[in-house]
Amino acid sequence: MSVVVSGLSKIYGTQRAVDDISFSAKPGEILGFLGPNGAGKTTTMKMICCYSTPSEGTASVEGYDIIKSPLSVRSNIGYLPEHNPLYEEMYVKEFLQFVASIHKISDKTKRIAEVIELTGLGHEQHKIIGTLSKGYRQRVGIAQAIIHDPKVLILDEPTSGLDMNQLLDIRTLIKELGKEKTLIFSSHIMQEVEALCDRVVILNHGVIVADESIQSLRSKIAGQTEIRVTFAQADINLDAFAAIPNVERILRKEDGYLIIVSGERDIRSQIFETAVYQQLTIIEMYKEKANVEDVFRKLTKNTADV
Amino acid sequence: MFSIFTKEISAFFSTLIGYLVIGVFLVAIGLFMWVFSDTSVLSYNFATMEQLFSIAPLVFLFLIPAITMRSFAEEMSSGTLELLFTKPLTINDIVLAKYLSNLTLVILALIPTSVYYVSIYMLGSPVGNIDTGAVIGSYIGLFFLGGSFVAIGMFASALSRNQIIAFILGAFLCFFVHWAFSYIANIRTFSGGLDLFIQKLGINYHYSSISKGLIDSKDIIYFLSVIFLFLYGTVLLLKTKR
Secondary structure (H helix, E strand, O other): OOOEEEEEEEEEEOOOEEEEEEEEEEEEEEEEEEEOOOOOOOHHHHHHHOOOOOEEEEEEOOOEOOOOHHHHHHHEEEOOOOOOOOOOOHHHHHHHHHHHHHHOOOHHHHHHHHHHHHOOHHHOOOHHHHHHHHHHHHHHHHHHHHHHOEEEEEEEOOOOOOOOOHHHHHHHHHHHHOOOOEEEEEEOOHHHHHHOOOOEEEOOOOOOEEEEEHHHHHHHHHHHHEEEEOOOOOOOOHHHHHOOOOOEEEEEEEEEEEEEEEOOOOOOHHHHHHHHHHHOOEEEEOOOOOOOOHHHHHHHHHHHOO | HHHHHHHHHHHHOOOOHHHHHHHHHHHHHHHHHOOOOOOOOHHHHOOOHHHHHHHHHHHHHHHHHHHOOHHHHHHHHHHHHHHHOOOOOOOHHHHHHHHHHHHHHHHHHHHHHHHHHHHHHHHHHOOOOOOHHHHHHHHHHHHHHHHHHHHHHHHHHHHHHHHHHHHHHHHHHHHHHHHHHHHHHHHHHHHHOOHHHHHHHHEEEHHHHOOOOOOOOHHHHHHHHHHHHHHHHHHHHHHHHO
């Protein structure tokens, strides 16, 4: 295990921003760090990177404790902070040289060329950082994080504010990097985590509400099936539909009805037959694909209610 | 540490800051020494560099906080401090590297004024009729004064993420440490006893004592303590920011 977090807490005044969380990540695994805004994702990442000091608990990176040997931890981590702060007035190459010299990299020129190639900064390498577009700034941020070839990469919302193409590029890069490194990245976009990660840790109000693989998360919602139906007619007697076996309840939506069925049953044919019997015209009907987003909403909502 | 030093120096000279600081310093000092008839060496008729050494602290009072205000305030407001603090560097390294780079800029501004020494040396009648010992002493004094102002300015810069606040605080603290103690010592309550002690707390007392050409280890120790105190304060402030 290259990143082990045990009982980490951060307390601001009376508020527990991060409350006793524990998890671990191993090499070759992309760990998604998910949660609504203000859930404590950034705070946790800052603590692992030795930027902010934990109030309780500790963590270790590559066997180095974040409190006892912060310098060794920092040289084993590549970190992209949340808003990707960069020295605006520096040239891309100059900045990478600066970071490389902090890390005391022996063959700077070669490594910088490699990193520029890897992040696709070739055309922008002679520009001033302040003039770059958001997508390229993000690449510079990732380039500085991987320049010393760290074993652990921590990226805080690496894809926020990017357009579709940039998003896909950065995701490909993350996937590539995640093959050999331990990669932790945070996001509040569920699809992204679903597309990239092997495992996901969901945080809400500073507490871990889920820590499992994407597959097991998906199977959590297997308990029910949702079918969306839209009729041509406006007023409908729902009793006949409610009488279909296994139908739990029927919800009225703005453009139709949502029929919730217990278990993984497809009752579309029964619904159709019932509709024909009632002389109703179905203009649209589909089974909703269960996705991880629902789990996310469910998990983060439940704890908010408590 | 060396990488931050070089980065800071190149930041001074890749923007206007470095040239502006050196230029403004030299123009201001030059005007007082050679042009304005009230203070000019030419109308004063004595071959001394006293003007330079009495005006320079005043120019430094505005110029040095202007150099140092960006040190941490800018890094804090742009978030790059997080970038530095998550690299394998200690806070001591970062503060020291920034201190040395700021001090280097001050020294670079001071070096060209040696031309004034040569000029006055040549203009003297007979040639060379200038108290070289006092000039060397004064330069050493000015160097330590600059070093203290840089430390104070950096401390102010770590206090706020707003550069204007950092500048105003820095200038005020420099003023206070340099002059205020001399004036406080003049308050009648303190006469006969405490006044000398209070006076000795200020930079002014030690600066004028070194300027006489008398390099006393007490004065050097005083300056080094001021520098150490404010740099240590800066480190402590930065630690609480995390």
